[in-house]
Amino acid sequence: MTYPLASSTWGKEELDAIQGVIDSDMYTMGAKVKQFEKEFAEYFESPYAVMTNSGSSANLIMMSLLNWRHAWSGKDIIVPALGWSTSYFPIVQNGMKLNFVDIDPNTFNIDPAKIEEAITPNTKAILAVNMLGNPCNFTAIKEICAKYELILLEDNCESMGAKWNNRYCGTLGLAGTFSFFFSHHIQTMEGGMILTPNEEDAHYMRSLRAHGWCRDLPLDDESLYKRTGDPFYDSFTFVTPGYCVRPLEMSGAVGSEQLKKFPKLLWTREQNKKYFEELFGNQPWARMQTEHERSSWFTFGLVLQGVLKGQREMVINHLTSAGIQSRPIGTQNMMRQPVMNRLGSMCVPNANRNYDGANDLHENGFMVGNHGNLDCKEGIFRMFTEMRKLI
Numbered sequence: 001m002t003y004p005l006a007s008s009t010w011g012k013e014e015l016d017a018i019q020g021v022i023d024s025d026m027y028t029m030g031a032k033v034k035q036f037e038k039e040f041a042e043y044f045e046s047p048y049a050v051m052t053n054s055g056s057s058a059n060l061i062m063m064s065l066l067n068w069r070h071a072w073s074g075k076d077i078i079v080p081a082l083g084w085s086t087s088y089f090p091i092v093q094n095g096m097k098l099n100f101v102d103i104d105p106n107t108f109n110i111d112p113a114k115i116e117e118a119i120t121p122n123t124k125a126i127l128a129v130n131m132l133g134n135p136c137n138f139t140a141i142k143e144i145c146a147k148y149e150l151i152l153l154e155d156n157c158e159s160m161g162a163k164w165n166n167r168y169c170g171t172l173g174l175a176g177t178f179s180f181f182f183s184h185h186i187q188t189m190e191g192g193m194i195l196t197p198n199e200e201d202a203h204y205m206r207s208l209r210a211h212g213w214c215r216d217l218p219l220d221d222e223s224l225y226k227r228t229g230d231p232f233y234d235s236f237t238f239v240t241p242g243y244c245v246r247p248l249e250m251s252g253a254v255g256s257e258q259l260k261k262f263p264k265l266l267w268t269r270e271q272n273k274k275y276f277e278e279l280f281g282n283q284p285w286a287r288m289q290t291e292h293e294r295s296s297w298f299t300f301g302l303v304l305q306g307v308l309k310g311q312r313e314m315v316i317n318h319l320t321s322a323g324i325q326s327r328p329i330g331t332q333n334m335m336r337q338p339v340m341n342r343l344g345s346m347c348v349p350n351a352n353r354n355y356d357g358a359n360d361l362h363e364n365g366f367m368v369g370n371h372g373n374l375d376c377k378e379g380i381f382r383m384f385t386e387m388r389k390l391i
């Protein structure tokens with residue numbers, strides 16, 4: 001592979017961290033996860049962090065919180081027409097409806113200009129999905145939230161380190177989620193995190209994460225349940241309709257090591273982006289994702305235009321044969337995914353709305369890798385040369 005989509009950012013430190021867990025013979029969620037949660041919350045200047053076994057589980061716990069603690073069942077949430085499958089599924093799994101709004105075909109994120117027409121009397125929130133590292137237009141989104149009394153939620157699984165108005169994405173609303181899957185900014189094998197400014201929401205999510213019990217909550221917390229003081233009962237008292245989506249201790253231990261490397265990993269991604277922009281930044285045949293405030297450049301998204309518009313299959317085949325790996329951008333237009341045939345009644349009717357932005361990416365968009373520990377100049381140059389042959 002000349003230019004792969006993702007690569008490992010691990011070194012000896014991560015292997016030592018795993019060995020430390022093996023030596024302790026304590027594999028299930030414990031002190032290492034707690035330590036990583038603390039470090040993560042501090043790094044992103046958020047009061048509370050709850051780690052899960054994936055970013056998808058983080059979304060599931062966030063939406064379950066809204067269903068069970070905030071009683072949103074039957075309400076609808078504004079979502080972008082392009083995101084990730086598990087940005088959407090936890091919403092319907094928790095009895096809430098998807099209210100699709102088109103994306104801006106340049107930033108790839110929800111188009112704020114199209115949000116207001118979608119709001120219904122049942123709309124409770126806007127789920128901002130920061131795509132490929134790029135912050136949504138939170139200035140406009142926050143104004144709409146304030147005007148219609150909507151709650152802001154963030155799926156920040158692709159955008160660790162991105163900033164809006166000098167604040168980290170994932171900390172801007174009631175809760176924000178992160179993913180630490182292999183291709184992401186930090187890698188803990190599988191893993192995810194939820195940040196929230198609200199202590200009682202954090203406690204509720206800790207209970208949802210682990211069987212619905214109250215064992216992992218501070219002893220003096222009575223927000224969910226007043227314990228008896230007898231561990232025989234208190235350890236097996238179930239107070240929320242929970243799951244088991246706990247992370248492994250090894251993921252917590254690796255997370256702490258990866259977080260130390262994160263500033264350097266982000267810096268490298270930004271250097272790669274500068275070179276990518278030099279070559280692809282101003283071409284009539286493809287456009288790069290437009291950065292909004294400060295992106296953390298998860299991958300490089302391109303949309304074919306001009307002479308290459310409508311030619312994606314040919315372009316992808318050519319790049320693949322040159323050893324350049326590519327992927328569709330997220331779900332593309334989620335409403336065009338076969339699963340939607342099963343979700344009809346869980347969507348707010350939207351036949352009169354326009355989804356041109358999501359459709360453009362569905363037909364003409366793709367992404368290639370960015371890397372936290374690799375200078376990708378050679379791969380980027382090769383890709384540029386190969387694409388030029390097609391003009």
Ligand SMILES: Cc1ncc(COP(=O)(O)O)c(C=O)c1O
Nearest residue numbers: 054055056084157158179180181
């Ligand atoms: C926007 C978004 N949300 C959620 C997820 C799910 O994360 P995970 O793969 O850790 O379950 C992803 C995964 O890439 C994603 O891109």
